[in-house]
Amino acid sequence: MRKFTDGKRELLVQASNVGEALRKLTEAHPELKSQLYQDEDRLVSYVNFFVNDQNIRDLDSTATPVDDRDELLLVPALAGG
Amino acid sequence: MTKPDTLSQDEALRYARHLTLPEVGSTGQAKLTAGSVLLIGTGGLGSPAAMYLAAAGVGRLGIVDFDKVDASNLQRQIIHGTGDIGRSKVESAVESIGEINPLVKVESYDEAFTSKNALKIASSYDVVIDGTDNFATRYLVNDVCVLLGKPNCYGSIFRFEGQASVFAHDGGPCYRCLYPQPPAPGVVPSCAEGGVLGVLPGIIGVIQATEAVKLIMGIGDSLSQRLLLFDALAMKFRELRVRRDPTCPVCGDRPTITEPIDYHQFCGTSSSSSPDAPQSPWDIEPEELKHKIARNETFLLVDVREPHEYQICHLDGTLIPLGELEDRHEELDRNATIIVHCKMGGRSARAVQLLRDKGFRDVSNLKGGIHAWTQRIDPSLPTY
Numbered sequence: 001m002r003k004f005t006d007g008k009r010e011l012l013v014q015a016s017n018v019g020e021a022l023r024k025l026t027e028a029h030p031e032l033k034s035q036l037y038q039d040e041d042r043l044v045s046y047v048n049f050f051v052n053d054q055n056i057r058d059l060d061s062t063a064t065p066v067d068d069r070d071e072l073l074l075v076p077a078l079a080g081g
Numbered sequence: 082m083t084k085p086d087t088l089s090q091d092e093a094l095r096y097a098r099h100l101t102l103p104e105v106g107s108t109g110q111a112k113l114t115a116g117s118v119l120l121i122g123t124g125g126l127g128s129p130a131a132m133y134l135a136a137a138g139v140g141r142l143g144i145v146d147f148d149k150v151d152a153s154n155l156q157r158q159i160i161h162g163t164g165d166i167g168r169s170k171v172e173s174a175v176e177s178i179g180e181i182n183p184l185v186k187v188e189s190y191d192e193a194f195t196s197k198n199a200l201k202i203a204s205s206y207d208v209v210i211d212g213t214d215n216f217a218t219r220y221l222v223n224d225v226c227v228l229l230g231k232p233n234c235y236g237s238i239f240r241f242e243g244q245a246s247v248f249a250h251d252g253g254p255c256y257r258c259l260y261p262q263p264p265a266p267g268v269v270p271s272c273a274e275g276g277v278l279g280v281l282p283g284i285i286g287v288i289q290a291t292e293a294v295k296l297i298m299g300i301g302d303s304l305s306q307r308l309l310l311f312d313a314l315a316m317k318f319r320e321l322r323v324r325r326d327p328t329c330p331v332c333g334d335r336p337t338i339t340e341p342i343d344y345h346q347f348c349g350t351s352s353s354s355s356p357d358a359p360q361s362p363w364d365i366e367p368e369e370l371k372h373k374i375a376r377n378e379t380f381l382l383v384d385v386r387e388p389h390e391y392q393i394c395h396l397d398g399t400l401i402p403l404g405e406l407e408d409r410h411e412e413l414d415r416n417a418t419i420i421v422h423c424k425m426g427g428r429s430a431r432a433v434q435l436l437r438d439k440g441f442r443d444v445s446n447l448k449g450g451i452h453a454w455t456q457r458i459d460p461s462l463p464t465y
Binding site: 011035038039042044046047048050053054055056057058073075076077078080081 | 120237264277321326460463
């Protein structure tokens with residue numbers, strides 16, 4: 001994914017929930033969109049999205065609220081061994 | 082130090098630093114000696130894991146690999162040496178393990194780990210280590226561990242980063258709970274394409290071995306319900322919570338996967354890479370199916386995917402998973418016009434051939450499966 005973020009490992013966005021954070025992220029880096037979304041609304045299932053250490057699937061999905069102390073982690077499946 | 086009853090003098094000397102640890106001692110060492118670990122893959126992860134497990138005195142190690150040692154492996158696959166290039170990996174690994182600790186019994190499987198042999202191979206081991214390098218085999222290892230009730234010491238790596246966890250243990254989640262579906266082929270690059278730092282699998286593979294040793298001895302807290310992330314460039318570890326998914330098709334409350342499935346089909350890795358290439362001599366395009374529906378033509382739509390896939394999305398077809406079609410084809414009218422579909426068109430192409438071989442005359446394959454239908458006809462359907 002970093003090839004679509006100019007190699008940046010961490011990005012700062014202002015948002016009130018996960019969906020908004022991802023929208024701003026993909027607006028800033030449009031090529032990321034196909035990596036994260038399977039269509040307009042649905043996220044791909046081979047990337048997990050964690051707010052701090054909690055999976056958004058166990059929270060309120062993309063409606064999970066965030067503030068400026070939170071970290072959103074994108075954790076894709078890796079196959080290498 | 083008193084020599085433990087269950088260990089020989091040689092063993093007591095060899096494992097002295099374990100015996101000195103009160104948490105291990107002779108009891109823990111005896112558990113290791115009586116224990117067994119199956120390593121799937123003797124590559125980057127399997128190499129250090131196997132070497133440390135052998136040194137630690139795990140009594141029986143199984144190693145599965147169909148591959149041969151290549152010069153490009155040696156940057157990280159430290160169980161193999163320069164003189165092993167061209168040899169079978171399991172043969173090379175057996176030799177290295179024998180040199181590290183001749184007290185360890187090694188059982189080698191110079192073959193691929195497949196849906197056909199996996200349950201049989203894994204059934205006699207206490208713990209499984211997933212050191213595979215592709216999604217199809219990872220899902221197979223996961224499902225087999227869940228089905229057999231064996232803990233899966235999971236690790237995976239890419240470039241400078243790795244992940245580790247323990248799945249299918251003590252009511253915790255499995256790999257499918259974390260990653261319900263694999264990426265489409267080619268979306269996530271392999272280490273061969275993207276590269277991998279040579280020392281990285283040393284760290285992740287030894288974490289897997291650490292978890293295996295702890296599980297066998299019954300000490301400490303396992304990585305079950307936790308995903309450990311490692312970033313070598315930042316030299317940072319992070320820990321994330323992973324919960325069991327009650328709707329998981331293999332470890333959930335109502336499992337639909339009760340035996341190994343066709344993992345290449347599941348991962349789409351055996352479907353044609355060119356969208357224009359025919360999948361079956363009797364392909365029909367999604368647009369043609371749409372016209373048939375619009376013209377109210379009489380035909381039977383048969384869906385040969387698995388029930389958990391049907392739950393995600395379907396076209397109201399009759400569900401007969403490909404694996405059951407041989408036994409259930411008589412449920413279908415052989416004079417009917419039949420259109421078969423699956424996810425991507427690969428399984429349904431095989432189903433069309435099977436039915437035609439049984440004497441069905443008017444059977445077609447929905448080219449590209451429900452995936453193509455969703456892309457070209459009905460984007461409102463969930464994709465997976």
